Amino acid sequence: MPPSPTVPLRQQRLGFELRKLRERAGLSSTAAANLLGGPQARISNIEAGRYAVSADRVRTLARNYSCPDEAYVDALAAMTGGRKRGWWEEYRDTLPSDLQDLAELEHHATALRVAVTIHMPGLLQTTEHARAVMREAVPPLRSYEIEHRVSHRVKRQAVLFREPPTPYRALVHEAALRMGFGGPDIARAQLGYLLEMSEQRTITVLVIPFGEAGFPASGQPITCATGPVPQLDTVVLDTDHGCEFLDAEAQLHRYRSVLNRMESRALSQEKSRDLIQHIAREL
The missing domain is CATH 1.10.260.40 (lambda repressor-like DNA-binding domains)
Known part of the structure; x- marks a missing residue:
């Protein structure tokens, strides 16, 4: 070939x-x-x-x-057939290649587990929230670049609604709930959407509240994409210079441990929803 x-x-x-x-x-x-x-x-x-x-x-x-x-x-x-192209290929000439790789990884994952401290989980963001976040990019993005990225992010969310949906587990620090990107109306709508999505059978949202002693992560968003066997898991770190994909055994072990420790500091699903509702009422 x-x-x-x-x-x-x-x-x-x-x-x-x-x-x-x-x-x-x-x-x-x-x-x-x-x-x-x-x-x-x-x-x-x-x-x-x-x-x-x-x-x-x-x-x-x-x-x-x-x-x-x-x-x-x-x-x-089952990973063969490399010539097949997914929907993300239409963005190949307009967005950084790591965003296409992220969409491809999410599409094939058997489950997704994420941890965020400042931004909402990408697959649980409203369009307006995503647009507000991208307006803060440095260097600034042009309007058409923002729209390309928003469109790409919305299409990535399809993995949560397909049949069967990809199980999604999000660890969200309280700081992310209080950032208020876009102003009170957009922030309130985002929190409402987060609550709505947390009611889905295959979506779990757990909040890590302020006041927890210690924090086992550096603050950068972490995604663990589960493969069909543990050897094929992938960790994605969302950095200022783009996505970093990790798949060495030692790296996978480390970040699985980090996510487990973060989850041990999180509230239950019910208490997480209560806190999200409380913050939304304060806006």
């Missing part, structure tokens, strides 16, 4: 996982190519995500690498 001009995040991850399997088997790329019956460059291109690969070839590589984990191999085989 010819190389893809733009490598989808999912295809990159598949290549990375195949490289990990090869290295764990103690094989060089040349030795792996010999087992496959092709040039060494083919292995390098597959592992770099430059070439799409079939499910059968993934299974052959996993067999050559003596991988005993059938569930993991099945999950890798």
Whole structure:
């Protein structure tokens, strides 16, 4: 297959996982190519995500690498088909590539768990709230850039309404509830929408209140996208310079622990709703 001009995040991850399997088997790329019956460059291109690969070839590589984990191999085989493009590709020329990668990751996740301290969870933002937040960007965004980003964010929210919906668990610090982006009316509507969404069967909103002793996070938004097997989870850090995608085992373990500790400081669902309602009445 010819190389893809733009490598989808999912295809990159598949290549990375195949490289990990090869290295764990103690094989060089040349030795792996010999087992496959092709040039060494083919292995390098597959592992770099430059070439799409079939499910059968993934299974052959996993067999050559003596991988005993059938569930993991099945999950890798399901990641093939890298030439298929999702709705996010229409924004490829207008928005940063990491936003397309984020949408792709959310689309394929089996569950999403997020933690925020200043902004509302992206998939639970109203259009007006999202627009107000983006007006605060530095350097400033042009009006059409804001509208592209708002449109993209709204389309990302489709994972919460499809059938079956993606389970979504949001840890929201009280600070985010009180920021008031856009003024009282927009802030009040945002809190109302957060309450409405928290009533959905597959959406959980837990508030971490002021006054909790200690806080096990740096303050940057964290998203953990659950894969079909734990090895294929991904953590996304929302930084000032864009999204950072983490998938090394040590990184996954660390941020799972951070999210667990944050959740241990959160109120129950009922008390979280009570606090959201209380703050909305104060506006």
